[in-house]
Amino acid sequence: MDAVFDNLDLFVDGFLTSLRIIVIAMIGSLLLGVVIAACRVSPVPPLRAFGTFWVTTFRNTPLSVVLFACAFGLPEIGINRSFFFFGVLGLVLYTSAFVCEAVRSGINSVSAGQAEAARSIGLNFSQGLRFVVLPQALRTVVPPLGSVIIAMMKNSAVVGAFGVGGDLWSTGATLTSARGLETLPVYVGGVAVGYLIITLSAGALLQLLERRVAIAR
Amino acid sequence: MSQEQSVLYDAQGPRARRRTLIGTVIAVLALLGLAFVVVRRLADRGQFSMELWGPWIDPSNEAFDSVWRLVGEGIVNTLKAAAVAMVLSVVLGTIIAVARLSLGRGGRLPLIVVTEILRGLPVVVLIYIGVRVLDDVGVDLGGLPGGQVFWGLIIGLTAYNMVIFAEIVRAGVASLPKGQREAALATGLTQGQTMRIVLLPQAFRTMLPAIISQLVVVLKDTSLITFIANYDELLSQGESIQRNLDNPIQTFFIIGLIYIAMNYALGRLAQYIQRRQAQAGRAQGQPTETVGLTPATTGTVGGGA
Amino acid sequence: MQFRRTALVAALSVVALTAAACGDDAEDSAAEPTVAEAPEFEAGTTMAELAEAGSITIGTKFDQPGFGLENLEGEVEGFDVEVAKIIAGALGIAPEDITWEQTPSAVREEVLEGGEVDMVVATYTINDARKERITFAGPYYTAGQQIMVASDNDDITGPESLKDNPDAKVCSVTGSTPSEQIREYLASPDQLVLFDEYSQCADSLSNGQVDAVTTDNVILLGFVSESDGNFKLVGEQFTEEPYGIGIAKGDVAFCEFINETLQENEDAYIEAWESTAGQIEGTQTPELPEPDECV
Numbered sequence: 001m002d003a004v005f006d007n008l009d010l011f012v013d014g015f016l017t018s019l020r021i022i023v024i025a026m027i028g029s030l031l032l033g034v035v036i037a038a039c040r041v042s043p044v045p046p047l048r049a050f051g052t053f054w055v056t057t058f059r060n061t062p063l064s065v066v067l068f069a070c071a072f073g074l075p076e077i078g079i080n081r082s083f084f085f086f087g088v089l090g091l092v093l094y095t096s097a098f099v100c101e102a103v104r105s106g107i108n109s110v111s112a113g114q115a116e117a118a119r120s121i122g123l124n125f126s127q128g129l130r131f132v133v134l135p136q137a138l139r140t141v142v143p144p145l146g147s148v149i150i151a152m153m154k155n156s157a158v159v160g161a162f163g164v165g166g167d168l169w170s171t172g173a174t175l176t177s178a179r180g181l182e183t184l185p186v187y188v189g190g191v192a193v194g195y196l197i198i199t200l201s202a203g204a205l206l207q208l209l210e211r212r213v214a215i216a217r
Numbered sequence: 218m219s220q221e222q223s224v225l226y227d228a229q230g231p232r233a234r235r236r237t238l239i240g241t242v243i244a245v246l247a248l249l250g251l252a253f254v255v256v257r258r259l260a261d262r263g264q265f266s267m268e269l270w271g272p273w274i275d276p277s278n279e280a281f282d283s284v285w286r287l288v289g290e291g292i293v294n295t296l297k298a299a300a301v302a303m304v305l306s307v308v309l310g311t312i313i314a315v316a317r318l319s320l321g322r323g324g325r326l327p328l329i330v331v332t333e334i335l336r337g338l339p340v341v342v343l344i345y346i347g348v349r350v351l352d353d354v355g356v357d358l359g360g361l362p363g364g365q366v367f368w369g370l371i372i373g374l375t376a377y378n379m380v381i382f383a384e385i386v387r388a389g390v391a392s393l394p395k396g397q398r399e400a401a402l403a404t405g406l407t408q409g410q411t412m413r414i415v416l417l418p419q420a421f422r423t424m425l426p427a428i429i430s431q432l433v434v435v436l437k438d439t440s441l442i443t444f445i446a447n448y449d450e451l452l453s454q455g456e457s458i459q460r461n462l463d464n465p466i467q468t469f470f471i472i473g474l475i476y477i478a479m480n481y482a483l484g485r486l487a488q489y490i491q492r493r494q495a496q497a498g499r500a501q502g503q504p505t506e507t508v509g510l511t512p513a514t515t516g517t518v519g520g521g522a
Numbered sequence: 523m524q525f526r527r528t529a530l531v532a533a534l535s536v537v538a539l540t541a542a543a544c545g546d547d548a549e550d551s552a553a554e555p556t557v558a559e560a561p562e563f564e565a566g567t568t569m570a571e572l573a574e575a576g577s578i579t580i581g582t583k584f585d586q587p588g589f590g591l592e593n594l595e596g597e598v599e600g601f602d603v604e605v606a607k608i609i610a611g612a613l614g615i616a617p618e619d620i621t622w623e624q625t626p627s628a629v630r631e632e633v634l635e636g637g638e639v640d641m642v643v644a645t646y647t648i649n650d651a652r653k654e655r656i657t658f659a660g661p662y663y664t665a666g667q668q669i670m671v672a673s674d675n676d677d678i679t680g681p682e683s684l685k686d687n688p689d690a691k692v693c694s695v696t697g698s699t700p701s702e703q704i705r706e707y708l709a710s711p712d713q714l715v716l717f718d719e720y721s722q723c724a725d726s727l728s729n730g731q732v733d734a735v736t737t738d739n740v741i742l743l744g745f746v747s748e749s750d751g752n753f754k755l756v757g758e759q760f761t762e763e764p765y766g767i768g769i770a771k772g773d774v775a776f777c778e779f780i781n782e783t784l785q786e787n788e789d790a791y792i793e794a795w796e797s798t799a800g801q802i803e804g805t806q807t808p809e810l811p812e813p814d815e816c817v
Contacts, residue, residue: 043229044240050248060480062437064444064452065473072465072722075729077258083715083731157339161444161696163715163726169341170696170716176349177628177697180651183350192342199337283594352632359638444718447584447624460585460721461594463748 003185007175014171015194021088021156021167022198026149028092033099034134040104043125051100058097063158066094071162083163091159095152102148106141107133139213146206153199168194259466269464273471284458291454292475298367298450299436302374306435307428309375310382315412317383318390332380341441344373348446366446374435385427389420423494429487433480440476451475556790557611568769568776572640573613580606581625581633581642581768585719587744588799589645598622602643604794605662605784609641609767612783627698631655634768641780642768645738647699648814657773658766659780661811662791665738666759667700670746672727673754678734680757681707690733691715693723700737703761720745728752738763740799747803755804764811777816784810 004011040051058066067090071083110133118128138145160167172191175181229237259265272280317328335343348369351358358368393416401411440452447453455472459465563570572578582590582602589600607617623639630646633639634656645665648658669692671678677687681704684690688709694701696716708714715732717723723735724745735742739759746753769776784791788810795807 043233043237044244045237046241046244046248050244056481057477060433060437060477060484061473062440062452062476064440065469065476068465068469069473071731072469072725072729075726075731076262076264076466077255080730154337154339157341158441158444161718163693163717163722163731165696165714165716166711169339172345173697174701174716178699178702183345183353187342187345187350192338192346195339195342196334196337200333203333203337280594287594349628359636446629447626456719457584457592458594460587460591460719463721465721465725 003175003181004190007171007181007190010171010175011168011190011194014166014168014191015197017164017167018156018160018169018194019198021084021091021159021164022153024088025091025095025152025156028088029095029099029152030145030149032092032096034103036096036100037103037107038129040100041107041129055097055100058094059101061094063090063094063155064161066090067158067162083165087159087162087164090162091152091156094155095148098148098151099145102141102144103137105144106137106139109140110136142206142210142213146202146210150199150202150206153202154195157195264466269462269467272458272462272464273467280462284462287454287458288451288472288475290449291451292479294448295436295439295450296479298370298374298439298442298448299432302371302378302435302439303428303432305371305375306378306382306431309379311386311417313379313383314386314390315417317387319408319412332383335376335380338377340373340377340438341444343376344370344438344441345445347371347373347376348442366442366448369446370439370442370448374438377438378431378435381431382428385424385431386417386420389424389427390416392423393419425494426487426491429483429490433483436480436483437476556787557616558614561612561614564775567779568640568773569613569779572615576615577619577621578610578613578615578641579621579623579639580610581623581630581639581644582606583626583644584624585626585721586645586741587721588740588802590643592624599798601663601795601799602645604798605767605791606641606643608787608790608794609780609783612779612787630768634770637770640769641776644768645741646766646768647763648766652768653817656768656771657777657817658768658814659777659816660766660784660813661764662767662784663740663765663808664811665740665763665765667703667736667761667763668739668742668759669756670727670735670742670753671733671756672730673752675733675756678756681736681760682757684713684734685709687733688713691731692734692736693717693726693732694736695720695723698737699763700761704736707760724749724753740802740805743804744799744802766814774816781813781816784813 036051036054039047040055042048042051067087070086070090070093074081074086074089107129114132114136115128118132123131156167157169160170160173164170168191172186175186175190176183263269267275271278272284275281313328313332317325320328348366351369351372352365357365358372359365361368390412397415397419398411401415402408406414439450442448442450443453443456449457451472455468459468462468561569561573563573582598582600584590584592584598586600586602590598590602591600592598603622607620610617610620623633625633625639625642625644627644630642630644631652634642641659646652646658647665648661652658669678669681677683678690684692684704684707690713692704692708692713693715694704694717696718701714701716704714705711715723715726717726720735720737720741723732723737726732727735728749735745739755742753742755746755767780769780791810792807799805800807
């Protein structure tokens with residue numbers, strides 16, 4: 001375990017970088033996912049088609065391919081940003097498809113009467129979505145949305161391999177292959193523990209949240 | 218589609234239809250405009266040159282045959298790893314689920330701890346442990362058919378997915394009507410027999426779509442091996458190809474399409490089976506409770522990895 | 523810029539095609555090393571075992587243009603591969619009896635310790651930490667770390683200027699020795715961008731995502747020569763990387779045999795260079811370095 005304690009500062013830095021990636025990606029993918037879900041249920045056919053295309057593409061492509069497209073494809077169309085930006089963007093794009101599907105199944109779970117009632121008091125589509133359907137849907141989607149976000153936290157490990165560096169996963173790679181430390185303490189004692197701290201506490205938070213927003217159906 | 222729309226809006230009148238039409242035109246123009254800009258910029262960078270695309274689309278290109286042979290091998294290896302990991306995950310997941318359902322509080326606790334740990338780790342870390350760490354601490358997988366990297370990958374994928382399956386199986390068994398178990402016990406079957414003969418077969422039937430959906434996750438996750446070691450699955454083959462031909466954009470575009478096609482087909486298969494089961498259930502007049510087991514939600518249980 | 527490697531690959535395949543046209547048995551006659559007929563070795567030595575078996579397993583890289591690169595047909599090509607063939611030839615083992623094992627940097631000591639390969643020829647820098655675990659024959663080549671930038675970049679003139687340009691990003695490969703050695707020249711660790719492969723660094727340099735790439739000069743020269751003048755090397759090499767041939771720890775007899783074989787086959791050695799890494803513009807045919815003492 002010396003390998004971990006001697007390099008504790010590196011692991012802490014890696015942990016914080018991973019956390020930063022995760023927090024930004026969480027906000028981004030929730031926002032984008034809701035927008036895509038709105039597209040998928042909108043009355044405008046090309047937007048629906050776009051939403052379906054989006055979900056089909058990003059749900060069926062490995063994250064590593066999405067990240068590759070961001071890190072090497074976007075510069076080819078003249079978008080030059082930091083690799084951190086590209087990495088987080090890739091994670092957001094990928095996760096948004098899953099957020100969208102969770103939100104959409106939540107919208108579908110809202111009984112038709114609710115939307116009908118909203119319309120009968122004169123709310124239009126976007127008002128009905130915003131004030132009546134989404135608030136209810138977001139409650140029912142907390143559990144599936146929570147697992148999407150926790151999955152995203154785990155997926156963030158892959159981002160480190162695309163020029164971002166300094167996160168938990170890359171820290172492990174640097175310590176073992178460049179500095180020759182044993183893999184067992186570095187990965188099991190350091191990297192794995194770091195991710196467990198993040199995902200397990202997120203899981204506990206999620207349970208708290210679920211209990212607070214849960215509604216009997 | 219039509220069903221879900223009706224939740225949000227009524228059949229449209231003339232004004233709404235006009236608005237929809239305007240919206241359609243704007244959306245189409247915006248999407249086309251975006252596509253146009255992207256294509257133009259790619260063209261400016263010479264990304265549409267035949268020199269880069271030739272090996273992929275021109276059968277007379279000297280690299281064409283090799284490239285598609287490599288991709289073919291890659292697809293086979295990807296499917297092989299995904300299938301083996303899947304079978305092991307289902308078997309071990311079922312055992313874990315049954316153990317959790319039948320063990321007492323004391324016996325359950327270690328299983329819960331293991332489940333939580335495995336579910337809390339990135340699958341790429343588990344694959345690393347399977348491929349590198351196990352080897353370093355002296356677990357020799359090299360003697361198995363397929364080699365050390367293959368089995369390391371399988372161990373990593375299985376460790377991650379078996380606990381997810383355990384949850385799916387548990388949910389599947391829990392979703393069965395209580396009467397099934399009571400009736401089985403009443404006919405004199407033991408607890409184990411009840412589980413094996415009555416509950417699990419029914420649970421599996423409702424779980425089949427979930428299993429196939431999870432296969433999509435496993436299939437995508439096989440590509441993570443490229444960050445750790447050499448196994449000639451689809452993505453690694455793509456890297457090898459672009460290393461020789463220096464056409465990364467084109468190569469990964471095609472590789473991405475192949476992944477999408479494979480996974481889309483699997484997803485449709487899951488939907489088809491689910492719909493058939495729903496119909497069969499309705500025909501027999503019994504509700505098939507597949508709450509939490511639809512492809513959409515299992516995608517999320519599976520962690521969208 | 524996208525045609526960097528295509529050019530070299532095309533050139534090499536033309537060579538291969540012409541060679542193949544010359545005769546069935548001489549697949550790559552230019553670089554074909556001599557295979558000794560029934561050489562005699564003292565019983566019990568590694569050489570005797572390998573010669574007896576008539577086959578050998580050699581670890582090399584599969585992703586290093588010029589040194590060890592797997593082509594689309596699944597064959598590995600490069601200087602390391604040719605050097606290994608010379609040694610195998612002296613053992614009476616023909617190239618087709620060699621099993622090539624892919625050994626990326628991270629596993630090289632491991633596969634030697636585990637006996638999975640008989641030797642490793644894989645741009646393998648000799649250093650003391652590695653000598654604890656394995657024995658090195660050679661060196662057979664001395665490389666040095668250098669910096670590659672875009673041709674129109676006049677701000678970065680060597681590793682020293684990285685500190686003066688704290689916004690400049692320099693790219694290298696995760697877990698590699700060069701990625702560690704460059705750190706002392708950086709103003710902040712954020713300047714270092716790490717990928718899995720040098721080709722990804724070169725792609726990022728070509729589309730402006732990074733300002734410099736650093737690793738051993740021979741690898742960089744490969745990218746420079748294929749960049750149509752878009753890349754250049756700057757500054758002197760700032761490290762010395764003697765490449766050795768890794769074998770099982772303590773096998774002094776095998777180590778001495780390898781060193782003698784290379785000394786006796788200097789022509790084949792030069793041939794090996796010229797048919798592979800020597801094709802890269804700007805490289806100089808090396809002289810075989812004096813071997814280190816075998817320990």
